[in-house]
Amino acid sequence: xxxxxxxxxxxxxxxxxxxxxxxxxxxxxxxxxxxxxxxxxxxxxxxxxxxxxxxxxxxxxxxxxxxxxxxxxxxxxxxxxxxxxxxxxxxxxxxxxxxxxxxxxxxxxxxxxxxxxxxxxxxxxxxxxxxxxxxxxxxxxxxxxxxxxxxxxxxxxxxxxxxxxxxxxxxxxxxxxxxxxxxxxxxxxxxxxxxxxxxxxxxxxxxxxxxxxxxxxxxxxxxxxxxxxxxxxxxxxxxxxxxxxxxxxxxxxxxxxxxxxxxxxxxxxxxxxxxxxxxxxxxxxxxxxxxxxxxxxxxxxxxxxxxxxxxxxxxxxxxxxxxxxxxxxxxxxxxxxxxxxxxxxxxxxxxxxxxxxxxxxxxxxxxx
Amino acid sequence: xxxxxxxxxxxxxxxxxxxxxxxxxxxxxxxxxxxxxxxxxxxxxxxxxxxxxxxxxxxxxxxxxxxxxxxxxxxxxxxxxxxxxxxxxxxxxxxxxxxxxxxxxxxxxxxxxxxxxxxxxxxxxxxxxxxxxxxxxxxxxxxxxxxxxxxxxxxxxxxxxxxxxxxxxxxxxxxxxxxxxxxxxxxxxxxxxxxxxxxxxxxxxxxxxxxxxxxxxxxxxxxxxxxxxxxxxxxxxxxxxxxxxxxxxxxxxxxxxxxxxxxxxxxxxxxxxxxxxxxxxxxxxxxxxxxxxxxxxxxxxxxxxxxxxxxxxxxxxxxxxxxxxxxxxxxxxxxxxxxxxxxxxxxxxxxxxxxxxxxxxxxxxxxxxxxxxxxxxxxxxxxxxxxxxxxxxxxxxxxxxxxxxxxxxxxxxxxxxxxxxxxxxxxxxxxxxxxxxxxxxxxxxxxxxxxxxxxxxxxxxxxxxxxxxxxxxxxxxxxxxxxxxxxxxxxxxxxxxxxxxxxxxxxxxxxxxxxxxxxxxxxx
Numbered sequence: 105x106x107x108x109x110x111x112x113x114x115x116x117x118x119x120x121x122x123x124x125x126x127x128x129x130x131x132x133x134x135x136x137x138x139x140x141x142x143x144x145x146x147x148x149x150x151x152x153x154x155x156x157x158x159x160x161x162x163x164x165x166x167x168x169x170x171x172x173x174x175x176x177x178x179x180x181x182x183x184x185x186x187x188x189x190x191x192x193x194x195x196x197x198x199x200x201x202x203x204x205x206x207x208x209x210x211x212x213x214x215x216x217x218x219x220x221x222x223x224x225x226x227x228x229x230x231x232x233x234x235x236x237x238x239x240x241x242x243x244x245x246x247x248x249x250x251x252x253x254x255x256x257x258x259x260x261x262x263x264x265x266x267x268x269x270x271x272x273x274x275x276x277x278x279x280x281x282x283x284x285x286x287x288x289x290x291x292x293x294x295x296x297x298x299x300x301x302x303x304x305x306x307x308x309x310x311x312x313x314x315x316x317x318x319x320x321x322x323x324x325x326x327x328x329x330x331x332x333x334x335x336x337x338x339x340x341x342x343x344x345x346x347x348x349x350x351x352x353x354x355x356x357x358x359x360x361x362x363x364x365x366x367x368x369x370x371x372x373x374x375x376x377x378x379x380x381x382x383x384x385x386x387x388x389x390x391x392x393x394x395x396x397x398x399x400x401x402x403x404x405x406x407x408x409x410x411x412x413x414x415x416x417x418x419x420x421x422x423x424x425x426x427x428x429x430x431x432x433x434x435x436x437x438x439x440x441x442x443x444x445x446x447x448x449x450x451x452x453x454x455x456x457x458x459x460x461x462x463x464x465x466x467x468x469x470x471x472x
Numbered sequence: 473x474x475x476x477x478x479x480x481x482x483x484x485x486x487x488x489x490x491x492x493x494x495x496x497x498x499x500x501x502x503x504x505x506x507x508x509x510x511x512x513x514x515x516x517x518x519x520x521x522x523x524x525x526x527x528x529x530x531x532x533x534x535x536x537x538x539x540x541x542x543x544x545x546x547x548x549x550x551x552x553x554x555x556x557x558x559x560x561x562x563x564x565x566x567x568x569x570x571x572x573x574x575x576x577x578x579x580x581x582x583x584x585x586x587x588x589x590x591x592x593x594x595x596x597x598x599x600x601x602x603x604x605x606x607x608x609x610x611x612x613x614x615x616x617x618x619x620x621x622x623x624x625x626x627x628x629x630x631x632x633x634x635x636x637x638x639x640x641x642x643x644x645x646x647x648x649x650x651x652x653x654x655x656x657x658x659x660x661x662x663x664x665x666x667x668x669x670x671x672x673x674x675x676x677x678x679x680x681x682x683x684x685x686x687x688x689x690x691x692x693x694x695x696x697x698x699x700x701x702x703x704x705x706x707x708x709x710x711x712x713x714x715x716x717x718x719x720x721x722x723x724x725x726x727x728x729x730x731x732x733x734x735x736x737x738x739x740x741x742x743x744x745x746x747x748x749x750x751x752x753x754x755x756x757x758x759x760x761x762x763x764x765x766x767x768x769x770x771x772x773x774x775x776x777x778x779x780x781x782x783x784x785x786x787x788x789x790x791x792x793x794x795x796x797x798x799x800x801x802x803x804x805x806x807x808x809x810x811x812x813x814x815x816x817x818x819x820x821x822x823x824x825x826x827x828x829x830x831x832x833x834x835x836x837x838x839x840x841x842x843x844x845x846x847x848x849x850x851x852x853x854x855x856x857x858x859x860x861x862x863x864x865x866x867x868x869x870x871x872x873x874x875x876x877x878x879x880x881x882x883x884x885x886x887x888x889x890x891x892x893x894x895x896x897x898x899x900x901x902x903x904x905x906x907x908x909x910x911x912x913x914x915x916x917x918x919x920x921x922x923x924x925x926x927x928x929x930x931x932x933x934x935x936x937x938x939x940x941x942x943x944x945x946x947x948x949x950x951x952x953x954x955x956x957x958x959x960x961x962x963x964x965x966x967x968x969x970x971x972x973x974x975x976x977x978x979x980x981x982x983x984x985x986x987x988x989x990x991x992x993x994x995x996x
Contacts, residue, residue: 119959222815222929234926238933242940249943252957256939376818379928386932 113248115312117321117328119255123395124164124306124329126254129261130392131213132302133337134360134385135438137344139298141353144291147281147345150338152295157334159296160303161327163453167306168322170460171313174470178406179311182470186463196403198451203400204420205444208428210393211236212437214386215428217358221382229429235390236425240417242394243401247315250394257387264384265336268377271367272343280349281342299337301445305392306330307452311399357434361385397424504599506576508538508616515542515612518603530558532615533565535572537579539615547609549628552590557613557624560587576617583613584622592625604682631656637739637761639906644781649739654684654758660741661688665748669693672756675706677720681713684758685720688744693751695984701948702753702766717757717764724766726946731914733907734947736765736772743777751985767947769954769982771967774798776904779970787970793902795968800899801912805842806919806931808892812838814927830886839924841885845893846920848875850913853897954982 115123140149174182179199184192215232223231242250287295306326313322344359347366356362364381374380401416431437463469502514512527519525526548529540541557565572565587573579584595596602597620602612609627634656637649650657658672669691677685685706689699705724714720717737725734738744739761744754747765755764765772774794779787812831816824834841852871859867875893879885896916903909915938922930945952955963960981965971979985 116959218929222927226926231926231929234930234933238936238940241937245940245944249951249957250940252943252951252953253936253939255957255959256943256953257936374818375820376815379815379818383928383932386929387936390936 114317115315117325120325121328122254125332126258126391127308127395128305128333130389134358136302137341137353137359140295141350143295143298144287146287146350148287149295149341152292153299153337156296156300161330164306164326165323166457168309168326170456171310172319172322175319176314177470180406186459186468200400200403202448202451203396206396207393208424209441212428221379239393243397243417244414254391261388268364276346281346502599506617511614541611541613543611547629548611548626556590576615579615580618580620590624594623595620596623640740642778646742650761652759657756664745677709678714679712683714686756688754690748693985693987716760717762731911736768737762751979751983767950773905773908784972797899797902802916804892804896806923809838809842810923810928810931827888833883834886841889
């Protein structure tokens with residue numbers, strides 16, 4: 105039916121980089137300055153951003169190497185080659201739970217933030233449900249066209265962010281960012297851990313390398329993809345501290361959105377830029393969600409070949425929605441988020457690195 | 473899954489039709505005989521001796537070999553038949569005192585080779601093929617006793633003269649448009665492309681209408697895979713009649729559930745030749761001036777040939793304006809609903825107050841108000857198409873008065889709503905292709921519903937939904953959002969902006985052209 109060549113259905117290095125940037129830039133970027141300011145208490149948090157960014161790059165590099173050893177093979181397949189079938193089943197299943205929980209977290213975050221900045225009467229349940237339906241629609245379509253949406257939305261989001269930052273430059277106060285280099289290394293490390301949570305996402309390289317034209321370029325793609333969030337996080341942190349000072353930032357739930365709130369567009373064409381900003385931001389959160397749900401489906405179908413993609417989406421969605429509705433308040437919600445990320449650290453960082461180690465020691469390799 | 477189900481159903485239907493046709497073959501088909509009388513009878517009975525059937529029997533020269541011409545009155549050019557066929561056979565043979573052979577087959581050979589001064593001429597022994605030629609305007613010449621029939625090309629019916637395309641006017645650019653005659657249309661294209669590699673591949677579609685369909689392409693530019701796919705899809709068409717190229721379009725398009733057109737149609741020959749040079753394929757259908765261009769991308773549908781004829785700054789700005797128009801055409805009523813109903817805080821306070829003041833006394837919520845006005849506008853647009861020109865102005869007056877003034881003074885809608893609707897209408901008229909504008913009109917309602925439920929959040933959700941759909945959509949297998957997603961940076965210079973012609977060195981990457989280069993070097 106289709107005359108699209110195989111090469112066009114695969115994705116290039118740049119595209120993979122943009123996927124990684126899109127999946128990383130999600131809800132985390134809206135909240136991380138708070139945690140970071142709390143941990144470091146000063147402008148020095150930018151060092152933490154870079155430190156944990158570099159850590160993410162190293163881990164991402166290792167994951168990419170693991171995936172590139174087994175070109176055109178799914179996570180489940182290469183795990184079973186390295187570590188036997190039963191372990192592979194367990195691990196892939198855990199990964200599915202992690203990615204599924206991640207989707208729950210993101211859609212709930214959408215609900216919470218929209219409730220706070222856009223709606224006063226609409227219930228969170230409806231906001232979340234409508235968003236989940238759209239994510240479903242994206243995942244039911246072809247995989248490569250879902251990934252192409254990243255190419256469309258990421259530039260829009262970055263441009264809007266750039267405009268917001270441009271208009272906040274006049275609000276920067278040098279007093280707020282002083283003193284420099286006052287934090288000790290312990291608090292910087294603490295800060296790195298906090299930012300580290302916002303970098304999660306680059307592990308998609310484990311699952312999507314099989315779609316790449318040249319799987320060996322995966323490591324390059326991770327570096328490329330992570331450099332965008334590292335730069336972005338650093339700039340945003342500097343701006344947040346510069347505009348609000350560290351003490352104020354500690355008490356803001358969504359410091360990045362608050363930053364947009366301070367913007368006044370000359371000419372008075374819009375007011376309340378933060379609503380517009382968040383509205384646009386929905387696009388990138390959508391990308392993150394769609395990719396996580398797609399990975400869940402991808403892993404489940406690599407274990408059970410016979411079940412159709414649409415059926416998986418229909419089975420998963422009620423579960424995701426149910427989990428998303430569990431946290432009762434913001435405190436619950438952020439505890440849930442941290443729990444998911446720690447769980448993910450074990451499942452998608454530690455285990456795959458161990459797998460890589462075993463693969464290197466045993467000398468297992470895939471075949472083209 | 474839906475799609476798979478439907479395609480299965482379609483497959484089943486096609487195979488049953490083929491079976492039916494095979495069954496029909498069992499009936500003894502009429503054949504040609506050597507007797508003139510019998511042949512004339514066969515033609516008469518098969519055609520049911522209609523009023524427009526021309527049968528003229530006469531003798532060759534001054535011999536007593538009888539023969540006859542059969543044609544359809546009006547389709548065949550009678551002047552030409554009088555001069556070149558009857559005139560030559562009856563007069564020239566005797567004046568040039570040629571020796572008429574006695575064998576009927578020899579007579580056929582002599583007529584074919586020496587007497588008839590017609591360029592397009594052929595011999596036939598097959599009844600069905602001859603009948604088909606007659607029905608498309610040819611003339612059959614039957615000689616008594618001969619085993620073959622001479623088929624003379626005498627097509628010559630009245631056609632509309634070449635006029636400026638009504639639906640696609642330009643300020644700068646050629647004024648000629650396609651007509652209903654497929655031969656004239658190929659001439660239009662051939663006159664613009666003197667490349668020997670220009671190909672016209674003919675086929676016949678329609679079980680009863682037997683319509684000529686021509687696939688036009690440039691052989692060493694168009695992607696062979698694309699060409700094969702188009703040929704394959706056209707060969708699957710199995711319908712009774714093809715009245716317009718729309719029938720072909722709807723048979724071969726990728727997704728019939730999509731509101732977006734996946735095949736472009738145009739009346740402008742310059743647009744078609746431009747598309748052929750880019751590596752696209754055109755499909756011409758007899759009986760309609762609308763020529764199909766495929767595959768398309770959303771960019772092509774928003775471009776106008778004028779973008780290339782005007783200087784690049786003008787072209788680029790016009791394109792930017794059109795992208796803006798596309799956005800406004802879809803989203804301005806939705807934004808109005810979202811802002812007025814859900815987020816008055818987003819509007820600057822002075823404006824918010826004045827909008828609120830004008831809405832004072834309007835009994836409906838903004839959503840109902842907008843739906844009412846937009847539907848009225850759709851009605852006006854639809855009514856305006858049908859009305860004959862002299863009455864057409866009435867619609868403008870009635871529409872303008874009723875919608876603009878009376879509705880506001882009656883307190884049914886607010887003046888701001890009128891501005892929004894007017895803006896939407898103007899924006900949708902700025903979109904160069906009518907079928908894309910219709911798609912936008914449909915989506916507008918979707919966006920309005922989403923805005924009515926979820927405010928500005930719903931607007932973004934509707935935008936994401938449309939983008940998901942467009943990203944999944946293909947035109948003959950080629951991605952619809954081509955240079956943007958998948959990314960093809962080489963094509964960007966002819967997408968939202970139109971780079972100076974000297975920069976457009978390559979053909980669109982998205983179409984996989986065989987010959988990528990348009991020019992050897994850039995201009996100096």
